[in-house]
Amino acid sequence: MSSRRLQQIIPSVATSDGAGVSLRRSLGQSQSARVDPFLMLDEFSSDDPNDYIAGFPSHPHRGFETVTYMLDGHMLHEDHLGNRGDLLPGGAQWMTAGRGIIHSEMPQQESGRMRGFQLWINLPAAEKMKPAHYRDIRPDEIPQAALPGGGEARVIAGSIVVEGREVAGPVQGLATEALYIDVHLPAGGHFAQDLATGHSAFVYAYEGNLAVGPADNSRPLSAQDAGVLSAGNSVEISAVDGPVRFLLLAARPLGEPVVQYGPFVMNSREEIEQAIADYRNDRLV
Ligand code: FE
Numbered sequence: 001m002s003s004r005r006l007q008q009i010i011p012s013v014a015t016s017d018g019a020g021v022s023l024r025r026s027l028g029q030s031q032s033a034r035v036d037p038f039l040m041l042d043e044f045s046s047d048d049p050n051d052y053i054a055g056f057p058s059h060p061h062r063g064f065e066t067v068t069y070m071l072d073g074h075m076l077h078e079d080h081l082g083n084r085g086d087l088l089p090g091g092a093q094w095m096t097a098g099r100g101i102i103h104s105e106m107p108q109q110e111s112g113r114m115r116g117f118q119l120w121i122n123l124p125a126a127e128k129m130k131p132a133h134y135r136d137i138r139p140d141e142i143p144q145a146a147l148p149g150g151g152e153a154r155v156i157a158g159s160i161v162v163e164g165r166e167v168a169g170p171v172q173g174l175a176t177e178a179l180y181i182d183v184h185l186p187a188g189g190h191f192a193q194d195l196a197t198g199h200s201a202f203v204y205a206y207e208g209n210l211a212v213g214p215a216d217n218s219r220p221l222s223a224q225d226a227g228v229l230s231a232g233n234s235v236e237i238s239a240v241d242g243p244v245r246f247l248l249l250a251a252r253p254l255g256e257p258v259v260q261y262g263p264f265v266m267n268s269r270e271e272i273e274q275a276i277a278d279y280r281n282d283r284l285v
Helices: 269-280
Strands: 006-011 013-017 021-025 038-046 056-061 064-072 075-079 084-087 092-096 101-107 114-122 133-137 144-146 152-157 159-162 165-168 179-185 190-194 200-207 210-212 219-221 225-229 234-239 244-251 259-261 264-266
Touching: 006 219, 038 200, 038 244, 064 075, 064 152, 064 179, 075 092, 084 092, 084 133, 114 244, 144 159, 152 159, 152 165, 159 179, 159 190, 179 190, 179 234, 200 210, 200 234, 210 225, 219 225, 234 244, 259 269, 264 269
Parallel strands: none
Antiparallel strands: 006 225, 013 021, 021 038, 038 114, 056 101, 064 092, 064 114, 075 084, 075 101, 092 133, 144 152, 152 179, 159 165, 179 244, 190 234, 200 225, 200 244, 210 219, 210 234, 259 264
């Protein structure tokens, strides 16, 4: 088997969403910029409250999962099920929209830094209409493993193996078998991990520049770019010119048709029209 190589780079673009939150979107900026089952990845990072204060007021979702991972700042999540959760630095929120959720995500600060990510993961057709499910993950529920050679990895979903020991994140048992890890490496540091053969995978560098791939066949990946990995059963990533931080995501591809209309992601045009009609008639959730 083989070490995965950097196959395609999706540079992030500046955009805004919600009521006017500035962010950088890599996956999801166009319909071709997806890595099945991953639909979208946004990074928000700003010290200027004008970039985030408007937040994400009440809005619907159907047919997929949203994962918010906070690095800095404080947001409050509320949904129609009565869930209310604080998003704090180092914590995450795993929200399975299923047939429908109506929620808001609003900043709880008027100054200081707000920084984090929102990832959208598709659901298989068989799970798109299941009841909505919400999970708040406190920072101390996310295991942090020291890496040989320096640095650390935080495991949000799925499992990795570090020096022969399995490190399992709090989110397990998804149909997509998603792996979501946040890796920090010192200058010159190196990260190697087995990845399930046949799973899609990408890396998002959010601080510093990476070299992705085996030492004799690596390619550079710059900060704020997503790098899609080729097939293979492992990945190697190095810090080239200073310390780096990156997300590594992998999952079983669904191989199903994707029809998206804003916050609704279904398998057919008819199902999207149904979602719009349900939302208009208060029958989404
Ligand atoms: Fe949302």
